[in-house]
Amino acid sequence: MNVKKVKLADIDPRIDGRIRPVDESHAEIIAQAFEEHGQETAIVVRYGSGAEGAPKYILVSGAHRLRAAEIAKWDSIDASITKLNADEARLQEIDENLIRQELDVLSRARCLYERKELYLKLHPETKLGVNQHSGIATVANPAPRFALDAAARMGVSERTVHAYVSLYKNLQPETVKILQKTTLADDRQELIYIGSIAEPVLQVSTVKEAIFKGKKPSELKEEPVRLSGDALWLSLGKKEASRVMKMEVPARRVFLDELAKAGVIRPEQIVEAA
Template structure:
């Protein structure tokens, strides 16, 4: 059970976060903190062995930063009992549907929740044997979506859609779009996620160069992927090139070698 405490901000270790603090958003919260105080305590876990602080932040990065901006030395916090994996699950559960979270961020959070779940329960599969080393076993995809919906308080349809985005958007494309206006454009993200990985990499390059998704999509639709060249294709191209550069005598001797000299002579008459 969580215990509410007032703790010194300098005793809190922030560490790596799933989501970076937006300084403008923290500044806006700081204004409210100065006027009416902090309305929602942050969450931390006790880490007395942590050299960087007696506590480690679980959730509330923007609120913590806002209190620092407001000049506060202390902050109210719920101290929860959790290890590192459980703490990240709590971070995901609290942040998943905050109003300032983009669609891409929500997808990243659900994907990370899946990874944490699999660390504890085994891989989430697509059916088959659901036993996993004597444990309850991995859920199939649909079952996991239902689990996410129940655990994180979202609809099953939303959970499935976020899983789909997280798993199908390439890391390169996800990275360039995460801090762009398209990060919250679900229809565009779904369209991009349905592209082949090679096309998604092109889209990432195109977005960096133009910053115009309509131009990027137009260019990609006008330039379909080139067909894959097989080893036979490459050998054939070399043969055609060698033939085109050969002398007439060399061509005649080659035709004789493969038994086509007489056929070519008849055709030429």
């Protein structure tokens, strides 16, 4: 990759979708280092779409350095220009983050979940079940399986990789947003518990209530509650009501409260179980 001066105005930072959000305090430290010693490591960018009005370059790695250059009021920055496409660039960003020790459990799980999707897209021949009848041409030197490749890069077992992917797969997108930058994001057991709540709305509501009360989701231990049978069946239907009654107590409590807030049922219809 060639290194050249690139104007900051020509770079799309793609901040919102990045694996590791920019920490302003860290960027300020880098900005001070820039002013004292200059830039030692180039950022990495790829070419934009070339469409009219589109950014000339898109950031691949170096978000903190790019932000530091803005803080230092530079108008340009040293950048290596890669020919990677969008998927390859995203995979590189993920791999750079996976080797960082400061990633919390949630961020690492997200990285591996997204990496698996990208890896299988770029290397379909490694997908489980693909064979000579799949329509995919035989590859002379096929890439290693996703879990094997990821495990080797991280220095962990394939089992650990699968566990991270499974953990993230069970979390709702809204749940992930709420959990980011909380202590729960680095609590593996609580993340597994949250993922065990299969009802999407209930999962999100449980996490919100736990954070509001300053508790862990698994600590929402309340007295068993239920709707009186007739009221529950009338409001939700027999099949749905039966499913609600099979939920764990904390989850059921949160779900019924949400139904009350939404006006589906009345608070006074919720009665303690005998």
